[in-house]
Amino acid sequence: MxxxxxxxxxxxxxxxxxxxxxxxxxxxxxxxxxxxxxxxxxxxxxxxxxxxxxxxxxxxxxxxxxxxxxxxxxxxxxxxxxxxxxxxxxxxxxxxxxxxxxxxxxxxxxxxxxxxxxxxxxxxxxxxxxxxYLNEQSLNKFLALQGSELLEKPNRQINLASYYVKHDIKKTLNLLYHALELYPSDAAIDTEIFQSLASIFSHKKEHTQAYVWSKILYLYSPKDSNISHKILVNYFRSNNLNTEFLDRVAKKTLNNIIEGEFKAPHT
Known part of the structure; x- marks a missing residue:
């Protein structure tokens, strides 16, 4: 990522x-x-x-x-x-x-x-x-800061997630969710979070979650090169998804994120 x-x-x-x-x-x-x-x-x-x-x-x-x-x-x-x-x-x-x-x-x-x-x-x-530069000493120092106030910023939680994505998917999800929790209202959201969440759930074959986060990406950034209406249509058709309900979930979730009221789901 x-x-x-x-x-x-x-x-x-x-x-x-x-x-x-x-x-x-x-x-x-x-x-x-x-x-x-x-x-x-x-x-x-x-x-x-x-x-x-x-x-x-x-x-x-x-x-x-x-x-x-x-x-x-x-x-x-x-x-x-x-x-x-x-x-x-x-x-x-x-x-x-x-x-x-x-x-x-x-x-x-x-x-x-x-x-x-x-x-x-x-x-x-x-x-x-x-x-x-793959500086292992720098990595170890960065990882040692986990749980401290220094890393309580969205970009730093995202950076942690980018490390753990190859080691611990559950922790990666929690870090990405927490990054979303840390955004204040009306802040510019890093769309890599939405894309990464959709990718992780797609890989896990959790199709409803993958669709929801893909839809959130599309709603937030419709010109993003990683998503399109056609991609969403093909995905829900191939997985027989109830898009009417999932679209409401996506819209509500995005509104909570934008308003700074997002709460991480239990994983």
Missing amino acids: KFDKLVMVLLFFTLMACENRPNFSELCEQHTKICQEFQEDTWCKRERVAVGFANLANKNDANDSKKYQQLIAYEGYGKCMLHASKIEHIKLKVKKTIRTNNVLKAQAKIKAIALATQNSEHPDLLFFHWSR
Whole structure:
């Protein structure tokens, strides 16, 4: 399960919502070095903005949390630009070179920040070093934090789940449910939770549960590439499901999640 892809988007909107902070144009005027790190391109603008504000935040108040945000922002930009670099320009071959250079710069910054934080005790950085570099010491420290307040955040419960999914399905389910319990009302929900729950129940051949979580994913994010109306129809037809009832369950469950009132079922 890959759970960090939404963090960069959430980082962008969180930063954009901050008060007493310049917009990106003002950032470029006030902090030229930050803004000019990458050669400008028509692609990956949102990701580049996220990198700029992550760097500004770390410059104003450097700490491990800010460094983690930098890593996620650089990853998001690097992945986007890597995709863009593979697009050929018939008339502007120089674009490919610019994009390739930007990818290399992003990768270099990730490597530098990762090296500087390899001994960090910050929960998000501990999991980062395990998930990216298979650092066993970081993993053991992260797992040792289970049950503490430090891990009582949705993304950290999700990270725990991504580790246990290969070892303990029941615990994985409980962690994903608890992540949903921790979201406040009207928060942006990581749709990987819905997708993972649907996948786990489908694998267990618990078709009603698989359908409910698939429907929740569709209701919450109908444009998600992992779900569609056709997929739902094929699933309930092949498993003879009572969709009228299950659709009501899905809608009610999603409303509870959005309102911050979700309670984990007994497993």
